[in-house]
Amino acid sequence: MTKKLNMTPEMDAELDALFAQARDEAPVPSPDLLARLAQDAAQTQASFGRVVEAPLAPRMSWWAQLLDDIGGLPAMGGLVASACVGIYLGFVNPDFATGLSSTETEVTAEAAGVMSHALLGDLSWIEEG
């Protein structure tokens, strides 16, 4: 069975004297520690507000810029191929293009005629009725 200690005024005073002595003998930061703290502070402060700049885009010539704007080399290849086909159809085999146009026109006219007859028939039936 243990006995609980009652703090006497003498013990209290003795402890207070020890605490006071501990306060008086508190360590003081050494010059080395103060230098380390100052260095950390300066380095941290230097990093405040530092903006990381985006790298500048390299300057381009006008034709390179144009090529880039239309989609680069793949787009340019498609453009050249289309131009070649157009030249071929226009100068080497013009009848092909003309024949195709007339055939399409006839088909369109026939379809329009059918529609016209049908419509006219309906209309004439309505008028007769």
Added chain:
Amino acid sequence: MALDQSDRLDDDALIVLFANGDSAAAEALTLRLSPQALSFARRLLGDLAEAEDVVQDAMLRLWRVAPDWRPGEAKPATWLYRVVNNLCIDRLRKRQRVNVGLDDMAEPADPAPSVEARLIQTDRMAALDAALAALPERQRQAVILRHIEGQSNPEIALIMDISVEAVESLTARGKRALAKLLASQKEELSS
């Protein structure tokens, strides 16, 4: 800002100045806050070199948090004590010392009423350090903060993240345990 002007500024204002690039504010804060942080860490760890490392780590955290500091929310000194406290606890636990808390120890049967007057100053401090080191972790923190660092109970509650009532209990039990330990040391010396 000149260093002598910093005396008129509180810690909050100095942190704001530091965040705005004022180098003199860093020096003023260092001179104002580092001694008490070092004293606390030294008492908790019982090792000056280790305490200096803890203070450097804690102050570095203060510098880094400066741009986001909200004046009026927490006192910088209290904030720093709290960081030092946590860093010291981490270090103490890493040491993996097997400490038997006084809470689990049998109390001395017949403690002496006072500490021997013939102990010289150095021995007295060594005895105090040894007794503090034997206290349970929380009691040791509370006793050092209250009786050596001179912090108020509400401030200690903030530092240790406990209630004021818990602080009062810890400091009372800690002081009583300290008296028992010192009395035991005195008995050993006199026997």
